[in-house]
Amino acid sequence: MGTQFLHVVLVPIPSQGHISPILQLGTILHTRGFSITVCHHEFYPVDPSCFPHLNFQPLKDGSSNNNGSCNDDSSSSFNWVDSILSLNDKYKVSLEDSLTQIVRASRQQINNSLPCVIYDGWMYVAAQVANDLNLPSVAFHTSNAGNFMNYLITPRLFEEGHIPIQDSKLLQQVPGFSPFRFKDLSLPSMENLDAMLKLSTFFCDTRTTSAMIINTIEFLEQSLLEMLKKHFQIPIFSIGPTHKVSPTICSSLLEEDTSCISWLDKQAPNSVLYVSFGSIIFLNKEELTELAWGLVNSKQSFLWVIPPSSLGGLRSLESLPDGFEDAIKERGYVVKWAPQKEVLAHDAVGGFFSHCGWNSTVESISTGIPMICSPNFGDQLLNARYLSHVWSIGIELEKGFCREEIENAIRRLMSDVEGKEMRKRAMDLMKMVEASVRRGGSSSNNLNELVDFISSF
Structure with missing residues (x-):
């Protein structure tokens, strides 16, 4: 049977950091001949016109509000755990209806092939429905x-x-999980312990799952990948980073301000620090002030992304401390959102000050850019440890948003010998990423195996 007849249904969760790689995966599989349907949250703003090669089918939760995103309220682990559990409960019936309709339509096709469901690991209810x-x-x-x-x-x-x-x-090493410390893990408090244990069980349950895809690269996590393969005894395909494998698409769900590229064009090579903490990290007034003056005092040129969502809806420039604009003059540029992959690939950018979400982490590695790490929750904590103590291309802030530590970290990364050595290591990793996604590389081979695996159903 040719892959041109095969149908894949993608089930993401409504979060920018998760939906981008799943849309990239859909685009990758479409280029291999698969028909792709994305079952997505009805209120999450995916613009179908940006993805004419994909079919979109909204899921309904039956409620009257549009508060179904995983980005709600704050970025605490408590809200994250509860929102994921709630999300799976709310959308099970709608997903059942959607997949039933897709199955009926498939049975009317000449080849009578049933779809394969690829779901975000956090949308575990999709495995149950499938x-x-x-x-x-x-x-x-x-x-x-x-x-x-x-x-x-x-x-x-x-x-x-x-x-x-x-x-x-907190600073002790986790037994059997070197070199990570307890503070590097996303672990529950007593208040939501039961919910976290429940979520962990659902998340790691592969009894009805045929295989697993991970958006990583073998050379970055080889030993852990081997451990997972031995534990689960199902195929595990590491095909990342998906943004390098996928044909160029605009997967950002926020409007990008491309004026920052013109500003970068005027800057010297490796002279600009790119500052962005993603779309859902909230900064309070004190944190914003400390960060602003840390940037000013470093005397370093910078491009700073401040989305309104990170300020509780306030306007970016109005939230900055008095005197900030006069202090930076032409040395800094502030936007609400930026075309991050294009920014990181720009010759003027020499460092990335980040929350260390996985997308940002692999995009930075893929462009040879070292990082200043300020993790907040979830995988960001572990990623920061990877960057600073495993791959040695990052400096982790230990005191949170403290202007003196921020200034010192910027100088270390952008001006000192330490930063130059990190940049060299980052460039070496970039070359290894490029080799992985080329024909014959590990990610390329794993992608081919994944295509063959799905085609075998």
């Missing part, structure tokens, strides 16, 4: 193998008495 309909399903983990391992070992850490974590243990 199993009920006798459809094959594949989990797609948009973060890395280390993040998956975090949730896999959470029940064990609870049974061994490590959870809840005592302050005295």
Whole structure:
């Protein structure tokens, strides 16, 4: 059977950091001859005109509000855990209806082939629904193998008495998970312990899942990938980074201000620090002020992304401290959102000050840019440890948003010998990423195997 007849249904969760790689995966599979349908949250602003090669089918939660995004309220682990559990409960019925309709339509086709469901690992209810309909399903983990391992070992850490974590243990290494410390993990507090353990169980359940895709690269996490393969005994395909493999598409759900590229064109090579903490990290007034003066005092040129969502809806420039604009003059540029991949690939950019979400992390590695790490929650904590202590291309802030530490970190990264050495290591990793996605590379080979695997259903 030729792959031109095969149908893949993608089920993302409504979050920018998750939907971008799943749209990239859909585009990749479309170029291999698959028909792609994306079952997405009805209120999440995916513009179908940007993806004419994909079919979109909205899911309804039956409520009257449009508050279904995983970006709600704040970025705390408590809200994240509850929102994911709620999301799976709310959309199960709608997903059942959508997949049933797709199956009926498939049975009317000449080849009578049933679709394969590829779902974001956090949208675990999709595996349950697919199993009920006798459809094959594949989990797609948009973060890395280390993040998956975090949730896999959470029940064990609870049974061994490590959870809840005592302050005295935060800097201790996690047993069997070197070199990560307890503070590097996304672990529950007593208040939401039961919910976190429940979520971890659902997230790591592969009993009805045929395979797993991870948006990582083998050379970055080889030992962890081997551990996961031995544990689950199902095919695991590391095909990342998807943004390097996918044909160029605009997967950003926020409007990009491209004027910053013209500003970068006027700057010297490796002279600009790019500052962005993603679309959902909230900065309070004190944090914003400390960050602003840390940038000013560093005397370094910078491009700073401040989306309104990070300020509780306030306007970016109005939220900055008095005197900031006069102090930076032409040395800084502030936008609400930027074309990040284009920015990181620009010759003028020499460093990235980031929250260390996985998309930002692999985009930075893929362009040879070292990082200043200010993680907030979830996989960001573990990614920062990877960057600073495993791959040695990042400087992690230990005091949060403190202007003196920020100024010092910027100088170390952008001006000192330490930063130059990090930049060289980052460039070496970039070359390894490029080799991985080329024909014969690990990610390229794994993608070919994934295509063959899906085609075999």
